[in-house]
Amino acid sequence: MRIVVKVGTSTLAHPGGLLNIRHTEDLVKVWSDIQNAGHQLIIVSSAATGLGVGKLQLEEKPRDLITKQAAAAVGQCELMYTYDRLFGQYNHTVAQMLLTWEDFDHPQRRRNLQNTLERLLELHAIPIINENDPVACEEYSLGDNDTLAALVATCIHADLVVLMSDIDGLYTADPHTHPEAALIPVVEEITPEIEQLAGGVGSSLGTGGMLTKVTAAKRATAAGVDMIITNGSHAEVLYDIVEGKSVGTRFVGRKA
Numbered sequence: 337m338r339i340v341v342k343v344g345t346s347t348l349a350h351p352g353g354l355l356n357i358r359h360t361e362d363l364v365k366v367w368s369d370i371q372n373a374g375h376q377l378i379i380v381s382s383a384a385t386g387l388g389v390g391k392l393q394l395e396e397k398p399r400d401l402i403t404k405q406a407a408a409a410v411g412q413c414e415l416m417y418t419y420d421r422l423f424g425q426y427n428h429t430v431a432q433m434l435l436t437w438e439d440f441d442h443p444q445r446r447r448n449l450q451n452t453l454e455r456l457l458e459l460h461a462i463p464i465i466n467e468n469d470p471v472a473c474e475e476y477s478l479g480d481n482d483t484l485a486a487l488v489a490t491c492i493h494a495d496l497v498v499l500m501s502d503i504d505g506l507y508t509a510d511p512h513t514h515p516e517a518a519l520i521p522v523v524e525e526i527t528p529e530i531e532q533l534a535g536g537v538g539s540s541l542g543t544g545g546m547l548t549k550v551t552a553a554k555r556a557t558a559a560g561v562d563m564i565i566t567n568g569s570h571a572e573v574l575y576d577i578v579e580g581k582s583v584g585t586r587f588v589g590r591k592a
């Protein structure tokens with residue numbers, strides 16, 4: 337299987353912006369094993385800004401664009417250094433790709449990014465993708481990596497996108513405030529009711545919330561790609577996912 341896995345800031349970093357070592361190490365171990373089993377993984381990783389906040393010892397995520405972009409430039413180094421080191425323990429080679437909306441929009445750039453990704457996969461390298469935050473213009477920025485993961489998946493015809501989030505999936509109501517809320521295991525069609533359930537709240541360091549995930553699911557499923565939302569703090573669920581077991585919420589891709 338060709339799987340795009342997106343992992344969010346709240347999984348990779350603690351609220352102050354320091355690396356969540358346990359989550360990150362667990363994820364890299366499982367990802368490496370899945371790659372060893374013969375699957376192709378493409379990682380879309382957030383946390384550049386979050387880790388930059390930690391590294392620069394800022395009190396909180398900057399509100400102004402320039403400091404936010406500077407923090408992302410610092411944190412992206414930290415992020416790739418960490419992945420390179422951890423994947424290296426399992427003899428895997430990583431490749432960094434920093435993309436913006438224009439890269440998908442412009443035909444030649446889109447072809448370049450497709451070709452590079454395909455070649456990296458042939459070479460058994462693991463592409464690690466993030467938005468190129470330090471140069472992304474605010475009005476054109478993708479803003480959240482849920483959308484980026486869906487764009488990448490449609491671009492390279494992935495079989496599946498997995499969003500590893502800080503929540504188990506989509507619920508019938510907000511589980512923080514409604515203890516009786518139930519997890520929805522399968523969404524066959526994204527109706528206005530489903531969109532309504534998604535609300536709009538994200539974490540303090542990350543960007544996306546459930547709304548961006550459901551919007552990303554719309555994009556992926558329209559292109560025929562399934563998307564699963566699951567909890568990133570349980571790295572091992574990815575084994576169940578590749579075995580086809582029911583985990584989190586699966587949005588079923590439209591079949592032609």
Ligand code: GLU
Nearest residue numbers: 382383384385480481543
């Ligand atoms: N590209 C942003 C970062 O690395 C994250 C966007 C998101 O949280 O989805 O900080």
